[in-house]
Amino acid sequence: xxxxxxxxxxxxxxxxxxxxxxxxxxxxxxxxxxxxxxxxxxxxxxxxxxxxxxxxxxxxxxxxxxxxxxxxxxxxxxxxxxxxxxxxxxxxxxxxxxxxxxxxxxxxxxxxxxxxxxxxxxxxxxxxxxxxxxxxxxxxxxxxxxxxxxxxxxxxxxxxxxxxxxxxxxxxxxxxxxxxxxxxxxxxxxxxxxxxxxxxxxxxxxxxxxxxxxxxxxxxxxxxxxxxxxxxxxxxxxxxxxxxxxxxxxxxxxxxxxxxxxxxxxxxxxxxxxxxxxxxxxxxxxxxxxxxxxxxxxxxxxxxxxxxxxxxxxxxxxxxxxxxxxxxxxxxxxxxxxxxxxxxxxxxxxxxxxxxxxxxxxx
Numbered sequence: 001x002x003x004x005x006x007x008x009x010x011x012x013x014x015x016x017x018x019x020x021x022x023x024x025x026x027x028x029x030x031x032x033x034x035x036x037x038x039x040x041x042x043x044x045x046x047x048x049x050x051x052x053x054x055x056x057x058x059x060x061x062x063x064x065x066x067x068x069x070x071x072x073x074x075x076x077x078x079x080x081x082x083x084x085x086x087x088x089x090x091x092x093x094x095x096x097x098x099x100x101x102x103x104x105x106x107x108x109x110x111x112x113x114x115x116x117x118x119x120x121x122x123x124x125x126x127x128x129x130x131x132x133x134x135x136x137x138x139x140x141x142x143x144x145x146x147x148x149x150x151x152x153x154x155x156x157x158x159x160x161x162x163x164x165x166x167x168x169x170x171x172x173x174x175x176x177x178x179x180x181x182x183x184x185x186x187x188x189x190x191x192x193x194x195x196x197x198x199x200x201x202x203x204x205x206x207x208x209x210x211x212x213x214x215x216x217x218x219x220x221x222x223x224x225x226x227x228x229x230x231x232x233x234x235x236x237x238x239x240x241x242x243x244x245x246x247x248x249x250x251x252x253x254x255x256x257x258x259x260x261x262x263x264x265x266x267x268x269x270x271x272x273x274x275x276x277x278x279x280x281x282x283x284x285x286x287x288x289x290x291x292x293x294x295x296x297x298x299x300x301x302x303x304x305x306x307x308x309x310x311x312x313x314x315x316x317x318x319x320x321x322x323x324x325x326x327x328x329x330x331x332x333x334x335x336x337x338x339x340x341x342x343x344x345x346x347x348x349x350x351x352x353x354x355x356x357x358x359x360x361x362x363x
Contacts, residue, residue, distance in 0.1 A: 045338035057277035103165035
């Protein structure tokens with residue numbers, strides 16, 4: 001009697017349970033999909049802490065090293081080379097004997113000039129005695145004294161030419177080139193030696209005129225020489241030309257450097273860095289972290305896994321780093337990779353070295 005009603009009730013109950021189960025399962029699946037979408041919306045980025053350090057404004061240029069002082073020694077008299085005292089690479093002082101020419105003919109000329117002068121001086125002395133007795137006129141004495149002065153000049157000239165047979169160094173330096181051998185007969189103005197003073201060495205940088213007010217005499221410089229494996233040497237600006245070349249739009253800066261060890265040589269190619277401004281304890285960020293548009297420079301900082309856009313103003317650069325003058329306090333974390341796809345207020349997922357790590361706690 002009650003069988004059919006009981007069956008219908010059971011069937012209705014089962015249907016309700018089934019609907020509840022389906023509804024619960026559907027809600028769980030929906031929440032999982034929403035959570036999954038939220039996770040997918042978080043953009044992976046790499047971040048780093050802001051650095052502080054010194055940053056310098058540097059002008060860089062290239063030039064060849066040259067000797068500040070150089071001299072070509074030439075023959076001042078004709079003669080045969082009879083003695084050589086130096087070789088290439090030898091360091092000499094001003095006045096050192098480098099070579100000697102045959103001076104026999106000039107020595108004979110000096111002896112003859114001395115003998116003629118002595119004879120004429122004796123004649124003048126006798127004429128003065130005769131003048132006291134009124135046996136000669138004053139005019140004859142004046143002519144004799146003039147001849148004495150002329151012979152003295154001839155003697156000095158002969159002695160000077162004899163001294164020129166000894167070739168001496170005009171400056172301190174190194175024998176860069178020897179152009180004579182023993183037995184060579186040289187004429188007047190024949191090049192004999194080339195001397196180079198290696199201390200200091202100089203280089204001429206031709207700097208664009210826009211840098212004119214930034215560089216000054218006395219500023220420090222560093223140079224690197226490719227031939228020495230990029231070794232660094234210290235230098236300074238010795239002088240600056242006060243005019244700008246209208247044809248090239250540059251002005252000449254003379255940089256002076258020294259090398260007590262003698263590794264630097266004239267003719268070496270060097271790369272120069274001249275520091276004309278320095279900022280201490282500046283806020284530094286990677287240049288690659290900046291997002292630029294036509295109007296602003298911006299970076300993204302991370303707070304609670306959310307990206308926030310900050311407009312900044314930059315200053316000096318130091319390689320891959322750049323100084324920030326405005327827009328950051330210095331304690332932020334900035335996005336260094338992945339910032340191009342970010343928006344202000346967007347969610348991020350930090351990856352890389354600065355990503356948060358999970359720890360397992362045991363009780």
